[in-house]
Amino acid sequence: MGYEFIYSNCIGISFFVLVFIIIIFFIGSGRLLTTKLSIIVFTALLAHIIAVNVYELSPSDSSANYFPNATLVFHGFGTDFAQLVSGVLKEIGFTTLLSQYYFSNAIGFLGAYFYFRTYVHFAKTAGFTHREYDHLVPYSLIWLWPSFMLWSTGVGKDSFMFLSISLIFYSLSIFNGGGPKFKPVMLAIIGGFFIWFLRPQVFLVMVGAIMMLGLFSKKVNFKTRVLLLLVFVGFMVVALPVILKYGQVSDISGISQRALKAQISLSSGTAISVPTHDPRYLVFFLPYTMLANLFLPLFLGVKNLIGVIASVENLVLLYLTWHYCKYRRFLYQFFSTRYQQLLKYMEFYLLMGIGFLGLLNTNLGLAMREKIMFTAPFMLLIAMSFLVSKKYRKMRSRRAYE
DSSP: OHHHHHHHHHHHHHHHHHHHHIIIIISOOGGGOOHHHHHHHHHHHHHHHHHHHHHHTSOOHIIIIITTTOOSSOOOSTHHHHHHHHHHHHHTTOOSHHHHHHHHHHHHHHHHHHHHHHHHHHHHHTTOOHHHHHTTGGGGHHHHSOOTTTOOOSSSSHHHHHHHHHHHHHHHHHHHTOSOOHHHHHHHHHHHHHHHHHOTHHHHHHHHHHHHHHHHOTTSOHHHHHHHHHHHHHHHHHHHHHHHHHTTOSSHHHHHHHHHHHHTTSSSOOBOOOSOOOHHHHGGGHHHHHHHHHHOOOSTTOOSHHHHHHHHHHHHHHHHHHHHHHHHHHHGGGSOHHHHHHHHHHHHHHHHHHHHHHHHOOBHHHHHHHTHHHHHHHHHHHHHHHHHHHHHHHHHHHHHHO
């Protein structure tokens, strides 16, 4: 046991260092690593080392499913693909559960970097100087910290999804800014590949968000809206059988029942109180279940320490969301029309994703893990709202003195 512990920490921390070197020398973030940010990154790394070792001692899908059932044979999407990844990791030296926790952590950390780069790109595009957006560097902890609010440290799908979705939104921000298109396209393809094989239903959310953006855009005519609707229906016809196969069920109701069965074994054990778990009827309670998936638990009914930690983080998320709603209209004034469309797309992505959870999920333990796919991009908008609010307060104080 002692040898395994030392080996796991050595190979795990070494991979973390490798990811950090890749970030600095190969992706070009060295110029972003100010002294303040370097201290924050180092502190977050220590937090991850502690979190990995604590998580390894806790019961989870990683220890109960992915790692023991690791394979080198491709069987399908979702959990099967996660087991394939775990099998490959065993072959290249990550032979213990703890070492694979470290690997997943480092993958998520790389995703946090891409979210931070996207934030910097947004800030520059909006006309903020380095000094103005540098004071928000401490908010990078929102992405870098091993938090239930954003992503899990477990082996399997969560960390890869965190990285993949960050690649998609980073690519969209670069693509909207003009310049060479090869890099953002390749990063988007890599992110899309893992999203499709890990959680294909997220593709449905992304395409649905595009449709919603087109339907609610004032500049899109009626014919284009009809075309978007037809494209979305066509995508549903092609993608729905894949999503049903992913859930290993034959209909939508079966997905809900399967998810509910899995939710019972999750660590928080706190359920959303609803009169039915059938998605055909849950649609009538959708606003309530969406808010519950996004902001609960909030201390009431929590059964363990994880629930308490999640409650504290949800209080923070509640405040951050309020702040964004307060300064949202000022945020859009700093961006061109093209970037305004991207910001709206991120909002629709959040609404579509949480709506999807609201239909299929009534367990808060599952919500703690699943909502990271939709709240992480939303944190970019929140970080920008803090930049805007500071500039807005300065402008208001100047007017008061004039």
